[in-house]
Amino acid sequence: MNVPFVSFKPLEKELDSQLRAAFERVYTASWYIDGKEDKAFEEAFSTYCDSKYCVGNGNGLDALMLALKALGVGEGDEVIVPSNTYIATALAVTYTGAMPIFVEPDMRTYNIDPTKIEEKITKKTKAIMPVHLYGLPCDMDPILAIAKKYNLFVIEDCAQAHGATYKGKVIGSFGDAAGFSFYPGKNLGALGDAGATITNNKELADKVRALGNYGSDYKYHHIYKGNNSRLDELQAAFLSAKLPLMGKVNENRRATAKRYLEGITNPKIILPYVPEYAQPVWHLFAVRCAQRDQLAQYLADKGIGTNKHYPIPMHLQDCYKDLEIAQGSLPIAEEISATELSLPMYYGMTNEEIDYVIEAINAFA
C-alpha cells in the first residue's frame, strides 16, 4: 500500500464542481484583483474566525509582516517568536527591520513556553508572536498577561491552525491581529499562494489593506511605502468554495489523529500531547523518535510518506548566521528538530490507510 504524506485529491473530488464553478465565475466576470470574490471571502473568513475584519493578502508571510508593520514595528525593535516554527514567522519580523528574539518551546506542546518569555523582554521588545504550531493552540492566557504587563502587541501566527480553539474560543483574535496562510498544504488551502490578516481593530485593518496595496488609501494616492500583497479573485473564489467544508475537514483530521493516538503503542514513539485548554486541528501529526531518520527511511520503504518539521532550526540556518546564536544555545528547538517526524495527515484518509501506518510504526524495532 502507498500512503502519501499529503494528498489534496479527496477534498478536490468532493468539491470538484464548486471549484470549477469558482473558476468559471471569475473568468466570466473577467475581473482578477480587488473585486467581489475577495470581499465575499474576507467577510466569510472573518465570520469563521469570529473576528470583525479580514484583509486578504498574497500569502501568510506577508500577512504577518504587514500586521507587524501596521502596528509600527520596525528598525530597532525586538519581537519575541518561538525558537521552533516555520522560518516565515521569523522572516516576517526581519522584513520589518526588527529583530526576532527566540524563546524556547514547551517540550510537551512544542509551542512557545510562556514561562520563558519574560526573561527575554528588553526595552526594545514591541510584540510577541505566538505560533499555534502543528494546529495546536498556544497557552494564550499567560502570554496575554505578559503582553499586558509590558504593554506589548500580540500577533498570532495562525498559518497552521484555522479553526482551532483555545478554551472554547477560536484562535486569531486573542491578540491585536493574526496572520493566516492558505498555502495549498494548509488546513484551508488555496490553489496557489494566498493569505489573510484578521483583527478587531478597524484602523489596523485599513492600514494592513493599504500596506498590501502599495500603501494606497485610494487610487494613485500613496500614504505609505507599501507592498503589493493582495488576495486575487481566483484564489478568493476557490477559498470560498472550500471554507464551508472546514468544519468537516477539521473533524476528519481529528478522527484520524484519534485513531493514531489510540493505535500507536510503540514505546519508541512519543505521541503528541493535547492540553485540556486546546482543541487542535491537526495540521500535522507530529511524533518524536530518537531514531527519527531510521524511522523515516523504514516508513518510506513501506510506501509511507513522512516529513520533518523542521529539520534545521531557524537559528542554525545560513540566512540567520548574523544573529550569532550558537549551536546548543536553544537545546529544545534543536532536540525537536532532530527527533520530530510528521505522519501522513490529510482530509479523506481511509481507515485502511491509517491502520497501515499504525501497524508499520508499531512494528518498528
Ligand SMILES: *Cc1c(COP(=O)(O)O)cnc(C)c1O
Ligand atoms: C506556512 C506558514 C507561514 C507562511 O505562510 P505562506 O503562505 O507560505 O507565506 C507562516 N508561519 C507558519 C507557522 C507557517 O506554517
